[in-house]
Amino acid sequence: MNEVRQFTVAADDDGIRLDRWFKRHLPEATFNVVSRWARTGQLRVDGARAAPGDRIEAGQVIRVPPAEPEKPARKKSSRPPLSPEQTEFIQSLVIHRDAQALVINKPPGLATQGGTKTHEHVDALLDGIQFDLETRPKLVHRLDKDTSGVLLLARTARAAAYFAKHFSGRSARKVYWALVIGVPEIDDGVIDLPLAKQPGTGGEKMHVDEEEGLPSRSRYRVIERAGNRAAWVELQPHTGRTHQLRVHMAAIGHPIVGDGKYGGQDAFLTGGISRKMHLHARRIRIDHPDGGKLDVTASLPSHFAESLDTLGFEEAQGDAMPQDDAAPPETREQKKARARAHAKTVRKERRGERRKRSKN
Template sequence: MKEPDIIYSDENMIIVNKPAGLAVHGGGSVVGETLSDFLLKKFPELSRVGDEPGLRPGIVHRLDRDTSGIMAVARNQKAFQELKEIFKTRKAEKKYIALVCGAVPGRDGVITAPIGRLIKDPTKRGVEHIRGARDAETRYKILKRFGKEYTLLEVLPKTGRMHQIRVHLKSIHHPVACDVKYGGKKVCCPAGLDRFFLHAHSLSFSYPEGRRWRFEADLPEELEEALKGLAHL
């Protein structure tokens, strides 16, 4: 697995590009090294930062294990509280790149279905037959279509529910490519790709007040190669 890439750091925050396959922190069924372990080795002071620094040192938001891309981490407790509030109040703009199954119609769209735990399988989220539904909003625009088989999207989640993008795209019958958990065993998947195609491409927010930051992470090599393999469509 590729090592995480530190894109930027100062006295208040660390911006990291997380590879797919790496969990953000331990707990539950997670085994092996996590992003938190990696960060603690490079920034030992994180052991004193956060609500649960022993488990989630400096972590103010998260990505799924198999989602790659940009994450922000607080480097001191004051920054942790301030950055956490930015994400909680939806003042951070997150943009993802997703390859989905099928030809998504139109040029853009908005999905507003509430998300909750599936009654029959609490390890999964959904928009129907759920409990604990919470409001959720996902905006998207079409970047490119590959025939009728795939569509490349830029996705902007306005809320931060667990598995939100994956659940919302599945709800409109265009699951993320290679996402077996939500798309099923027969979900579309470019040849050779062994992860689902979802990448946190950019993150922007104001911090401290008045200074606007924007960070970007290019698609990792395996996703670029997957797109090249679709060029004939």
């Protein structure tokens, strides 16, 4: 292409930086190339000179110089096409769909993303739920392989950035249901224990680490109890650490039923209760890019529903519980523990800075 090109900014790109627009739509134009075009006055927006950091608005016209000669690029590996059965399967999981978002009810046993020896996962199936769009949906958060329930997907680049911001800002609200071994002494409590990767596990397992762990906070509320044998609880993570709910419940002596990784043999019940993990992402509430709220609830997998029935619980009891997001007020001891954890984090960061300076 030897001619000057012109592009009109679409609604999905309203408000983003100009260099971000290039990354989305003309990735072959590197940041250095775009910066050179800006310095020499070749890059313009609505006729005016523009810089890579400028914000653009929907409807504006971007003037782009002719494309520069392409360098030989490594051939990208293409994803194999989905079979009709795979497409039917992933589409059957969709429980919400609009112009910006999809929500699926992920079954237990299906990983969110691939990894070592993991070839069947949600990310590999996303081509099957593009529907009327040309781009595949994007994952904006994850669920453990054995955790079931609501999984939010962004259908546009704008929605992906919007949802990511809300997840990182902790404004997204996720409600989980779990069956746990035994019954917590306090019906409504907060678990505030720092978590870190457990050494020697290759990052596959987390543990409570008062010295090096990152601040982690979860709320739990008992919905119903089966004597002293088990309890049905509602869980809300207030931070987003790996395996957070599983580690926190095991740490207070009430591992999630079926979670042998963190509860060992004590995490299983007899009497016909499934050995699968009983942790389900029941509901997600988050601001929607087009305004209003996205609020979606996912039905239970069969093994979880059957276990509730076996223990004499009625599903309606869980949905009848108030869904407020506010955690109970912190006790004086909890406030002191939070302050200690923060101080440890600061000391750790300072030690790291001193090491870097000494090496330099």
